[in-house]
Amino acid sequence: MTTMSVREPRGSRWRNREAVRRAVRRNLTAYGFLCGALICFAFFSWYPMVREFLLSFQKTNFVGPPEWVGLDNFRTVMEDSAFAPAWINTALFTVLALVAGYAVPFVIALVLNELRHAKAYLRFVVYLPVMLPPAVAVLLFKWFYDPGPGLFNQILDLVHLPGLSWLDSTSTALISLVIVSTWMNLGTGTLIYLAALQSIPGELYEAAELDGAGLLRRVWHVTIPQTRLILLVMLLLQIVATMQVFIEPYLLTGGGPENATVTVAYLMYQYAFSFGNFGGGGALGLMLMIVLMVFSAVYLRVSRDDQN
Amino acid sequence: MSNSTAQAPGRAVRPAPPTSGDPGRGRPGRGLRRRGRTAERRAVRGLISPHTLNTARGRTVYWIVLVTVVVVFTAVFVFPLYWMVTSALKSPEEIAQIPPSLFPDTIDFGVYEEAWEQLDLGLFLRNTVVYAAGAWLFTLAVDVSAAYALSKLRPVLGKAVLAMMLSTLMIPPMVILLPAYLTVKDLPILGWNLLNTPWAIWLPAAANGFFIFLLKRFFDSIPRELIEAAEMDGATPARILWSIVLPVSRPILGVVSILAVVNVWKDFVWPLLVQPDTDNMPISVGISSLSAQMPQNVLMAALVIASVPAIVVFLFFQRSIMAGLTAGSLKG
Numbered sequence: 001m002t003t004m005s006v007r008e009p010r011g012s013r014w015r016n017r018e019a020v021r022r023a024v025r026r027n028l029t030a031y032g033f034l035c036g037a038l039i040c041f042a043f044f045s046w047y048p049m050v051r052e053f054l055l056s057f058q059k060t061n062f063v064g065p066p067e068w069v070g071l072d073n074f075r076t077v078m079e080d081s082a083f084a085p086a087w088i089n090t091a092l093f094t095v096l097a098l099v100a101g102y103a104v105p106f107v108i109a110l111v112l113n114e115l116r117h118a119k120a121y122l123r124f125v126v127y128l129p130v131m132l133p134p135a136v137a138v139l140l141f142k143w144f145y146d147p148g149p150g151l152f153n154q155i156l157d158l159v160h161l162p163g164l165s166w167l168d169s170t171s172t173a174l175i176s177l178v179i180v181s182t183w184m185n186l187g188t189g190t191l192i193y194l195a196a197l198q199s200i201p202g203e204l205y206e207a208a209e210l211d212g213a214g215l216l217r218r219v220w221h222v223t224i225p226q227t228r229l230i231l232l233v234m235l236l237l238q239i240v241a242t243m244q245v246f247i248e249p250y251l252l253t254g255g256g257p258e259n260a261t262v263t264v265a266y267l268m269y270q271y272a273f274s275f276g277n278f279g280g281g282g283a284l285g286l287m288l289m290i291v292l293m294v295f296s297a298v299y300l301r302v303s304r305d306d307q308n
Numbered sequence: 309m310s311n312s313t314a315q316a317p318g319r320a321v322r323p324a325p326p327t328s329g330d331p332g333r334g335r336p337g338r339g340l341r342r343r344g345r346t347a348e349r350r351a352v353r354g355l356i357s358p359h360t361l362n363t364a365r366g367r368t369v370y371w372i373v374l375v376t377v378v379v380v381f382t383a384v385f386v387f388p389l390y391w392m393v394t395s396a397l398k399s400p401e402e403i404a405q406i407p408p409s410l411f412p413d414t415i416d417f418g419v420y421e422e423a424w425e426q427l428d429l430g431l432f433l434r435n436t437v438v439y440a441a442g443a444w445l446f447t448l449a450v451d452v453s454a455a456y457a458l459s460k461l462r463p464v465l466g467k468a469v470l471a472m473m474l475s476t477l478m479i480p481p482m483v484i485l486l487p488a489y490l491t492v493k494d495l496p497i498l499g500w501n502l503l504n505t506p507w508a509i510w511l512p513a514a515a516n517g518f519f520i521f522l523l524k525r526f527f528d529s530i531p532r533e534l535i536e537a538a539e540m541d542g543a544t545p546a547r548i549l550w551s552i553v554l555p556v557s558r559p560i561l562g563v564v565s566i567l568a569v570v571n572v573w574k575d576f577v578w579p580l581l582v583q584p585d586t587d588n589m590p591i592s593v594g595i596s597s598l599s600a601q602m603p604q605n606v607l608m609a610a611l612v613i614a615s616v617p618a619i620v621v622f623l624f625f626q627r628s629i630m631a632g633l634t635a636g637s638l639k640g
Contacts, residue, residue, distance in 0.1 A: 029457075030463030037520065122377065139599055206357065285485070
């Protein structure tokens, strides 16, 4: 509407009508340009969002119209013996993935930022796994985890440690998933932190050093405060991303052994495509959505605060 | 959704941390390209002062750290890929041998050939290319014109439309997976079933709020005079978009293009659901669905073939990809 006020019509009736006609034409053109996006969003984003709510309160069989069942789907899902393990595993996976995937990239970025040689190579290499299709990375690690000739047990053998059963044991299966996930996602965080570190003015370090601050104190009092917002935003985004973990359990373990690696997203998939219960899947999806929305809302707050 | 696996960072190329003092922000044309170099130059002084680095002790420590980092990085990130490539050169006996051989006994590319033929990788690759290319075209056509309309034509309710598009960024893709699948299976009103058609990948890929956000922010920074001068000359909005806006927007178009292609290339869950026929699967879904019945060395060869395009793209477009990583600056 701002463009209109630029060319204020000067009173006369004819001009007024001309301005209206122009505004109508501009709006029509604009919506002409917008219609492709509106259709795509309506069908594949907005409608599914609404449908997610409906789905979790309905019984969907593909023969007749869906039937309202109230909270039945939630009840079914919560009575499932895999329900509690799914949430515990998802939380555990997220925490473990954060321990490795959050702090480590920051440290790597700190070191990379100080190096003057081989930087391009190191940056390339650290991001290489991110470029691989995730399915490739996961299937590759499945072979590394092979208890017999797999790479990991062979390396353990080389240093005279006993081999592990990795994916086949309840105690190591989830950790194995975390390792793949960390390997293939580490590069993103590293490069984002690196970009942030490069924008810290060198004078700050200089001043701190003149005040006698050692290396660790400079990190603590200059680097971390200067990158605080990115650290916070990355933390939230990473929580949201890792809580949706699906491909690792799907390709590596199928949720086993004994539900040791079943996650909420994987259970949701199973409900829909193995048990044919879309309502149950929808209910799980809605619960996951509510949990993730809390983090998303915090993220929104944080990034707003940054803008001001 | 095609962007489902690639949605958030930590997982893939995606948003959006604020880079404070971003030199390129809001300046079209040169901003993105210049950023890398400026940053490099500014990092003259990092945590460690140049002075410390110049002392004998500083230099020794520096070189020790450098060599350690290079060795560790190579071992952690490159060695697994080396292992993948060489495992695929080994015979079934050699690959199962304990301890494994560091170099394959004989270099036999026959396994690659076998994988290519047995798995019909040519077909899977062709499918992937079709999906990626179509998604790229649709994304550009749909999102560029939408962002242009929202930025330069500013229709009634434009702000509300933008807000609704951006709000989709807050919805984690995994949680609308099932309803999105049901929608594609039986499109409301029209009643079409898009499963097993490329449309099931192309159209959802275009509904990307992040791209609209990036493009709109860039278009916003194109000087108004440029557009108004063209309007005076009687150019239509379509003409203005084509011959004025697009030429100056090349950097952001590059970033969006790369992200769009990479998203589809990397996506797994969505094509797994909407392309159930083996003949229509993209390569990563195809390989994983057949992986159980394959000898280990053939599987490794298939994985190598699936990763080569990604690595080649990365080699060529490294700069755009890394720019895209930090391009979000802020969404929301």
